[in-house]
Amino acid sequence: xxxxxxxxxxxxxxxxxxxxxxxxxxxxxxxxxxxxxxxxxxxxxxxxxxxxxxxxxxxxxxxxxxxxxxxxxxxxxxxxxxxxxxxxxxxxxxxxxxxxxxxxxxxxxxxxxxxxxxxxxxxxxxxxxxxxxxxxxxxxxxxxxxxxxxxxxxxxxxxxxxxxxxxxxxxxxxxxxxxxxxxxxxxxxxxxxxxxxxxxxxxxxxxxxxxxxxxxxxxxxxxxxxxxxxxxxxxxxxxxxxxxxxxxxxxxxxxxxxxxxxxxxxxxxxxxxxxxxxxxxxxxxxxxxxxxxxxxxxxxxxxxxxxxxxxxxxxxxxxxxxxxxxxxxxxxxxxxxxxxxxxxxxxxxxxxxxxxxxxxxxxxxxxxxxxxxxxxxxxxxxxxxxxxxxxxxxxxxxx
Amino acid sequence: xxxxxxxxxxxxxxxxxxxxxxxxxxxxxxxxxxxxxxxxxxxxxxxxxxxxxxxxxxxxxxxxxxxxxxxxxxxxxxxxxxxxxxxxxxxxxxxxxxxxxxxxxxxxxxxxxxxxxxxxxxxxxxxxxxxxxxxxxxxxxxxxxxxxxxxxxxxxxxxxxxxxxxxxxxxxxxxxxxxxxxxxxxxxxxxxxxxxxxxxxxxxxxxxxxxxxxxxxxxxxxxxxxxxxxxxxxxxxxxxxxxxxxxxxxxxxxxxxxxxxxxxxxxxxxxxxxxxxxxxxxxxx
Ligand SMILES: Nc1ncnc2c1ncn2[C@@H]1O[C@H](COP(=O)(O)OP(=O)(O)O)[C@@H](O)[C@H]1O
Ligand SMILES: [Mg+2]
Numbered sequence: 312x313x314x315x316x317x318x319x320x321x322x323x324x325x326x327x328x329x330x331x332x333x334x335x336x337x338x339x340x341x342x343x344x345x346x347x348x349x350x351x352x353x354x355x356x357x358x359x360x361x362x363x364x365x366x367x368x369x370x371x372x373x374x375x376x377x378x379x380x381x382x383x384x385x386x387x388x389x390x391x392x393x394x395x396x397x398x399x400x401x402x403x404x405x406x407x408x409x410x411x412x413x414x415x416x417x418x419x420x421x422x423x424x425x426x427x428x429x430x431x432x433x434x435x436x437x438x439x440x441x442x443x444x445x446x447x448x449x450x451x452x453x454x455x456x457x458x459x460x461x462x463x464x465x466x467x468x469x470x471x472x473x474x475x476x477x478x479x480x481x482x483x484x485x486x487x488x489x490x491x492x493x494x495x496x497x498x499x500x501x502x503x504x505x506x507x508x509x510x511x512x513x514x515x516x517x518x519x520x521x522x523x524x525x526x527x528x529x530x531x532x533x534x535x536x537x538x539x540x541x542x543x544x545x546x547x548x549x550x551x552x553x554x555x556x557x558x559x560x561x562x563x564x565x566x567x568x569x570x571x572x573x574x575x576x577x578x579x580x581x582x583x584x585x586x587x588x589x590x591x592x593x594x595x596x597x598x599x600x601x602x603x604x605x606x607x608x609x610x611x612x613x614x615x616x617x618x619x620x621x622x623x624x625x626x627x628x629x630x631x632x633x634x635x636x637x638x639x640x641x642x643x644x645x646x647x648x649x650x651x652x653x654x655x656x657x658x659x660x661x662x663x664x665x666x667x668x669x670x671x672x673x674x675x676x677x678x679x680x681x682x683x684x685x686x687x688x689x690x691x692x693x694x695x696x697x698x699x700x701x702x703x704x705x706x707x708x709x710x
Numbered sequence: 711x712x713x714x715x716x717x718x719x720x721x722x723x724x725x726x727x728x729x730x731x732x733x734x735x736x737x738x739x740x741x742x743x744x745x746x747x748x749x750x751x752x753x754x755x756x757x758x759x760x761x762x763x764x765x766x767x768x769x770x771x772x773x774x775x776x777x778x779x780x781x782x783x784x785x786x787x788x789x790x791x792x793x794x795x796x797x798x799x800x801x802x803x804x805x806x807x808x809x810x811x812x813x814x815x816x817x818x819x820x821x822x823x824x825x826x827x828x829x830x831x832x833x834x835x836x837x838x839x840x841x842x843x844x845x846x847x848x849x850x851x852x853x854x855x856x857x858x859x860x861x862x863x864x865x866x867x868x869x870x871x872x873x874x875x876x877x878x879x880x881x882x883x884x885x886x887x888x889x890x891x892x893x894x895x896x897x898x899x900x901x902x903x904x905x906x907x908x909x910x911x912x913x914x915x916x917x918x919x920x921x922x923x924x925x926x927x928x929x930x931x932x933x934x935x936x937x938x939x940x941x942x943x944x945x946x947x948x949x950x951x952x953x954x955x956x957x958x959x960x961x962x963x964x965x966x967x968x969x970x971x972x973x974x975x976x977x978x979x980x981x982x983x984x985x986x987x988x989x990x991x992x993x994x995x
Binding site: 382385387410411412413414415416419420422424426427428429430439440442443444487491497 | 897899900902903904905906907908909910913917918921922
C-alpha cells in the first residue's frame, strides 16, 4: 500500500473556485481561466502515489504549482477538490484535531528559506515539533540532540540560527523535521537557496541519511540535476498538472512531450562532456586465447550478461552473450568465432553526450568507445544518467 | 433657494442622542460603573498615598537610578538624568504630585495594555475583526483628547478613576494597532512552519507569533504609555490629582512660575518613562 496517495487533487485560488474547476473540465487552459474567471489554477487534478521509503521528486519550472502541491499534501493549503490519502486516511476530509495529529506524528516539512525560529536556539528549533506535542522535556531534548547529531550539528546546539551559514541552517531545518521521527518528509526546494557546492553536499548527505533512515520523501525542485540525483521517481509538473511520472531513466529516455524534452536538453552537457569522460575500463575476452568456457566464467565473475571480444592488440572483434556462450559450451564448440555478434553500438572518444544518449537507449549492451578499431572503453547506461545528473566530475580523471 | 435645499432636513439631534445614550449607559450600567469607581479609586488612592508616598524619596530615586543603569546596558546617562530630574521635582516640593501622576500613568497604561493586546490579537487573527476595529481606533484617536473627559465624568464622577477611563480610550489604540501589525508581520514561512508541525492556534500564538511580534508590540506600548501621561495631565481638568493639576491651577491664576516648574516636572517624568519603555524593548528584541 502506498504511504501517500493523491487523487484528483486540485487547488484553484480566488473567488468561486468550483466554477473555475468546471472551466478546467471544459478544457480551458490555466491562462484562459485567469483571463476569464480571474482564478489562478495552482494544481490541476494531480494524481500519484508514493511508496514507503521512496524519494519522490516533483519537478517543474517556477510557478508550475510545486509548492502548492506539496502544501496540499499536509493541507497547509486547503484543496479545492480531490483527496490525499496518508496510510489510507483522507487528509482532505479530516477534522482539525486529526489533521494536527497527522502533522505531528506522520509528516514534517523542510522549507526553502529554512523558516527557522530566529529567537530560539538551534536545539530549541529542533525541539519544536516535540514541544507542540507536549513531549516531556528530557525526551524532547534527547531526540532533538540525536537529530542534530545526525545532520552533523552536535557542536552548535546553543547558538541562534542567525549565527550559522545557509547550509548549516538548512541542516537545522532538516533536524527539526527529523526529530519527531515522521514517516514522511516534505521538502519544498529545500536546497534551492544554497550555493551549488553546499547544495551538492546536502544532496549527498540526504542520500546518505536516506540509506539508513528509509523515510518516504517528497522532494520539490526546479532543477533536473537535483531531481535525477535524488529521485527514485520523478513527477514533472507544468501549469499545475502532472505531465509525466517515471524513474529518472524513463523520464530521460522517453520524455512524454516537448516540455519534458526541453527540460532534458537543459541538462545535456554535450558541450563539455564526451564519451571519454564517462567511459569505463571494459571487461573483455581475448578471441585468440579464450573459448566459451572462459568467457562464461568471466561473465559470471563480473556479473555481466554480455562481454566484448578483442584480439591481443585490443582490436574489437565483436561481442558475445552469456546465453550463446553457455549454449556453445554445451555443444562443445571450442572457439568464440561462431557465436560472435557484430551489431555493436559504437562511438568515438569525442562523441557528445547527447548522441550517446540517443544510441544507448535503444541498445541492450554497453556502447563501445573505439579508436582506430581498438576498444578504448565502454559506456553503460547508468554512467550516462549519472553524468547528466551532474556526477561526471568524479570520472573526469578517466579521460 | 439653494439654502432652503440645505434646510430640507431639520437638524439631526446627534448631540441629544449622544446625551441620551450616555444617560442610558450610566443608568443601566451603574451596577458596573459604581463598583469600578469605588474599588479602582480606593486601590489607586492606596497605591499612591499608602505605598508610593511612603517610600522615602531617596530610596525611590536610587531604585529608579539603579533600574535605569541596568536596563540601559550599564550606561550612566539615563541613571544620572533620573537622579537629577527626580531630585529637582523633590526640591520644588512636587513629590506627592509626582507620585499621584505616576500612579495614574501606571494604572492607566497597564489597563490599556491588558485590554489592547487581546484586541490586537483578535484583529490579527480575523479579517472581519480588523475591518470593524480599525475605523473605531481611528475615531478614538482623532477625537480631541479632552472630549473623553465628558463621558468619563458622566460615568465615574471626578477624581482619578475618570482620568484613567479617559486615558484608556485615548491611549489604548497604539497597543491594539501595533499588536495587530506585529503579529501580521511575522513571516508567512514561520507561521507555515508552526502549522506544519501541528501547532494549535494557541501554541502558534504563544510560541511563534507573540515572541516574534514582541518588539513591535513594545513600540506600541511605549506610545500608549506616553499618551497615558499626556491624558493624565489633561485629566486634571476633571479633578485627577498630580502634576497636571498644578499646571492647571497655575493657568487659572496666571502663575507663570509655578506653571513652568510643574511643566518641567512632567517633561522629566515623560523622558524617564519613554527611555524606560524603549530600553526594555531593546533589551528583549
Ligand atoms: N496564495 C496564492 N494566491 C493566489 N495564487 C497563488 C497563491 N499561491 C500560489 N499561487 C499561484 O499558483 C501558481 C503555482 O504557484 P507555486 O505552487 O508557488 O509554484 P512553484 O512552487 O512551482 O513555483 C502560480 O501561478 C502562483 O502565482
Ligand atoms: Mg515554490
